[in-house]
């Protein structure tokens with residue numbers, strides 16, 4: 001079974017977007033995203049899997065995202081995503097291709113959005129032959145509240161049912177998080193352009 005790591009920046013009410021774009025401008029957070037998704041052993045690459053809207057939201061000069069295998073899930077015909085982009089009709093076909101490819105071999109697969117793909121993937125059961133999301137790299141945007149968000153990620157952590165277990169999700173310690181991503185992740189509340197946020201890793205048994 002293929003494991004997927006979901007990576008997302010979301011407000012406390014799970015807002016992730018506003019009219020097709022990110023609601024904030026956080027260069028350091030974006031470079032964290034780049035570093036995490038690029039970090040693979042030599043000779044291998046990570047894959048970034050996304051829906052068409054997310055592809056369209058990436059500035060043209062940055063796409064396809066460099067040093068990563070770019071996969072777009074889309075059923076559109078005659079839509080040009082560019083030479084080096086793998087387009088698949090559904091997640092099952094994308095994951096199968098990523099599992100079988102060897103040039104380059106795929107190290108980790110990151111699900112980078114958007115809302116539709118995030119919710120579809122979070123619903124896949126542990127027993128799914130397609131994939132299972134066993135990690136969420138969540139950048140929690142604490143303040144301001146960005147009330148103008150009109151795109152949301154499902155509330156995967158669910159209701160407070162008593163720490164430290166949320167719907168089967170457990171938060172990794174800062175040490176465990178840095179070890180998994182492969183570099184020292186800044187701990188505690190970060191501030192950039194007047195926005196406060198925190199880097200978190202959530203894990204569930206696979």
Ligand code: FOL
Pocket residue numbers: 007008009022027029030031033034054057058059062065066112113137138139
């Ligand atoms: N996860 C996190 N933590 N933060 C995000 O901003 C984020 N964004 C998406 C998915 N997961 C995320 C989807 N949106 C780029 C733009 C939008 C986007 C994802 C990536 C992008 O242009 N990335 C470039 C970096 C460009 C730069 O240096 O500013 C890249 O190479 O990754």
